[in-house]
Amino acid sequence: MQDEILRKEQQFHDQWAAAIDVDGIRVKDYFEACTAPENRFILDRLGDVSGKYLLDLGCGAGENSVYFASRGARCVAADYSPGMVEVALKLAAANQVNVEGKVVNAMAIDFPDNTFDIVYASNLLHHIPDPALTIAEMYRVLKPGGVACFWDPLKHNPVINVYRRIATKVRTEDETPLDINLVKTVQSHFSKTVYDTFWIATLWIFLRFYLVEKVNPNEERYWKKIILEHDRLSHTYYRLEKADRWLKKLPLVKRFAWNIAVVALK
DSSP states (O other), X not given: OHHHHHHHHHHHXXXXXXXXXXXXXXXXXXXXXXXXXXXXHHHHHHOOOTTOXXXXXTOTTSHHHHHHHHTTOEEEEEESOHHHHHHHHHHHHHTTOOEEEEEOBTTBOSSOTTOEEEEEEESOGGGOSOHHHHHHHHHHHEXXXXXXXXXXXXXXXXXXXXXXXXXXXXXXXXXXXXXXXHXXXXXXXXXXXXXXXXXXXXXXXXXXXXXXXXXXXXXXXXXXXXXXXXXXXXXXXXXXHHHHHHHTTSTTGGGGSSEEEEEEEO
């Protein structure tokens, strides 16, 4: 069953990779745009990555590897999709940074114990049949004192779940958004874990795409659109982010966010 899921995930992402134009990717936006709060949270806690050996697990188009390489890290762009690894290497070349590419199964990472200073994963775990196994693997390949960091969607928000049922062509059929209690699995492995959740009131931007701007969710990936158009969206985003900070102080509200970001110390 797991092998079949992985095969379909690989096929979907290979097809997506074939359509990516690396010249249109603005790498810095994925980490520094106002609409990238998950990565801003992670960057604030990672600090200086210069000289660090970093595994970008589930690298996708390589934005993460290229960004960290531009900040001085030695990066391995790893993905189960050979097509995505190829795109990541093209993006690295276009941005004049050195990145190593490797096809990797995130549930059985093909590196020895205690190899990396940092393991970073964006939007990966909800594609994995057994996320707990990947977390254990992230821990294994980290050096003592190393840092695992990841962000992924949560399953609890009814608005986002409606979007998921509509946007079937830009999602894989087996992907499963995370339960917030996965944090407990991380805590069981790592010595220190911090996390936060993002996008509650700010999800109005998604509703505006659909209800006001009539953007077809099967033709444009909303989570990409918020990055590409962050300048246009910034005024609305910052106002709603203030509401999010207040809402997250209320009991149980954090679980109804769209995404979670986690940083854990081995």
